[in-house]
Amino acid sequence: MRARLLPIALALLPLFAQAADCPALLQGELMKLRSKESLDLCELYAGKPLVVVNTASHCGFTPQFKGLEALYQRYKAQGLEVLGVPSDDFKQEAADSAETAKVCYGNYGVTFNMTAVQHVTGDEAIPLFRDLTQQSGQAPRWNFYKYVVDRQGRVVGQFSSKTTPDDPALQAAVEKAIASTP
Numbered sequence: 001m002r003a004r005l006l007p008i009a010l011a012l013l014p015l016f017a018q019a020a021d022c023p024a025l026l027q028g029e030l031m032k033l034r035s036k037e038s039l040d041l042c043e044l045y046a047g048k049p050l051v052v053v054n055t056a057s058h059c060g061f062t063p064q065f066k067g068l069e070a071l072y073q074r075y076k077a078q079g080l081e082v083l084g085v086p087s088d089d090f091k092q093e094a095a096d097s098a099e100t101a102k103v104c105y106g107n108y109g110v111t112f113n114m115t116a117v118q119h120v121t122g123d124e125a126i127p128l129f130r131d132l133t134q135q136s137g138q139a140p141r142w143n144f145y146k147y148v149v150d151r152q153g154r155v156v157g158q159f160s161s162k163t164t165p166d167d168p169a170l171q172a173a174v175e176k177a178i179a180s181t182p
Helices: 002-021 040-044 065-078 096-108 127-137 169-179
Strands: 030-031 039-041 049-054 080-084 146-149 155-159
Touching: 002 146, 039 040, 039 127, 040 080, 040 096, 040 146, 049 065, 049 127, 065 096, 065 169, 127 146, 127 155
Parallel strands: 049 080
Antiparallel strands: 030 039, 049 146, 146 155
């Protein structure tokens, strides 16, 4: 019996190692915007500095997509990732994912990953945002609330919608996250 279980146990070992290396914050998958593909958060972001932002297509802060893309381009060679999470929790997201994609990709040239529309506040918040809220002590108060996460999956900064991606405090948090060791 043991001889038959050993190959199975050895085959599962990499999965257990990956789960151990992946912080709770990143355990899970989210559907990619306008795609049947899902984003495995551990696979994509474990060990990397990350900015997570809840977005909306019809918000006064929507032009921040341009700054978020610039932030991503500025720091991606140093490992930074950005994850945009559209949400209608504040009633300003398009009803159609094609329109959301047009705003993000077409109007603002976003190249970082965007998810399908998700809940980011309250009892229906997805696990990622429940963990971000728990770590930071603050749920998103509006669209374009930003969380900076270090390589270990710890929130090292959170920023209101009014904080633009080129704000020195946000960039300092990003640089701190980049400098953290996995």
